[in-house]
Amino acid sequence: MQDLVQRTWSPRCRWHVGDVAWGRYAIPGAAAGFRTALWSDGDQVLGWGWAEVPGFLSWAVDPTRPDVATEVVAWFESVAECTERTTTVLQPEAHLVDALAAAGYSPDRAAPYFVHHHRALDDVEEPQLPDGFRLRHVEPGQSAARAAVHRAGWSDFGSRVSAESYAEVMAAWPYRPDLDWVVETDDGEWVASALGWLDDHNAVGLIEPVGCAPAYRRLGLARAANLAVLQAFRDAGAASALVGPRGDEAYPVPARLYRSIGFAPGARTVTYRRTG
Numbered sequence: 001m002q003d004l005v006q007r008t009w010s011p012r013c014r015w016h017v018g019d020v021a022w023g024r025y026a027i028p029g030a031a032a033g034f035r036t037a038l039w040s041d042g043d044q045v046l047g048w049g050w051a052e053v054p055g056f057l058s059w060a061v062d063p064t065r066p067d068v069a070t071e072v073v074a075w076f077e078s079v080a081e082c083t084e085r086t087t088t089v090l091q092p093e094a095h096l097v098d099a100l101a102a103a104g105y106s107p108d109r110a111a112p113y114f115v116h117h118h119r120a121l122d123d124v125e126e127p128q129l130p131d132g133f134r135l136r137h138v139e140p141g142q143s144a145a146r147a148a149v150h151r152a153g154w155s156d157f158g159s160r161v162s163a164e165s166y167a168e169v170m171a172a173w174p175y176r177p178d179l180d181w182v183v184e185t186d187d188g189e190w191v192a193s194a195l196g197w198l199d200d201h202n203a204v205g206l207i208e209p210v211g212c213a214p215a216y217r218r219l220g221l222a223r224a225a226n227l228a229v230l231q232a233f234r235d236a237g238a239a240s241a242l243v244g245p246r247g248d249e250a251y252p253v254p255a256r257l258y259r260s261i262g263f264a265p266g267a268r269t270v271t272y273r274r275t276g
């Protein structure tokens, strides 16, 4: 799956190698609901479908092979277990949009959406922290503490990320502890985090996910953790960075954070739906 994503990546693609790894491993037990199929020509993967039953499709297809997109949708229709099926694509992925339209899917204009944001890395500002906090990157073996700070940051939503599932994330390619940053208090408590993923072939880093514990918000901690990841990306050879916050007005705060550190909006996602 990641081979295809890396081989065909551009700012017009929904997936980066990092969010494939995060999506596959972060949620304990989620894999029991995954159905996955690959289309290939020899050693080269041309497309994949990743259904989360009962009815959500993630997918990627080589843009030069729209015929494979048609096959992925047909496969998804055969494995979905409900009458309402949904999928999300990035708006410029015309080969996916065409296959969805041909199969009777319609855009859901009311659904929440995400906007990819990009920035160059040649001039990354120094992270600043209030007194009493410091930045550090994660070390191998620290999955329990790392999962705990993720859960604290995402407590508004009830995250299920566990020490065990975070250990799987850490074991997945292309995870690197030097791209996984946290903010620590003087007491040694981890209170904010930002995880970076480097696609070294395309020299682009993805930040996914980011969080700050509610009691420590609005102190600049998430901004500092993100800047630390951006500096680590640059030091590791990346030329640009990507992050994908919500774009709809129902959840505007993360996009404000990223725009405050130099990210600019690019393409948005669109949810497609078919009922019946």
Ligand SMILES: CC(C)(COP(=O)(O)OP(=O)(O)OC[C@H]1O[C@@H](n2cnc3c(N)ncnc32)[C@H](O)[C@@H]1OP(=O)(O)O)[C@@H](O)C(=O)NCCC(=O)NCCS
Binding pocket: 153, 154, 156, 192, 209, 210, 211, 212, 213, 216, 217, 218, 219, 220, 221, 222, 223, 224, 244, 245, 246, 253, 254, 256, 257, 258, 260
């Ligand atoms: C989004 C989140 C990470 C921000 O963490 P934070 O440490 O409070 O953010 P910072 O203090 O570094 O804020 C940096 C900038 O982001 C913007 N921002 C952050 N929180 C904001 C809010 N509640 N309202 C408006 N703007 C906000 C501001 O521009 C802020 O700069 P300023 O304080 O100088 O005005 C935090 O709210 C969180 O963990 N939310 C739940 C998880 C989540 O949504 N993660 C991001 C998913 S992509």
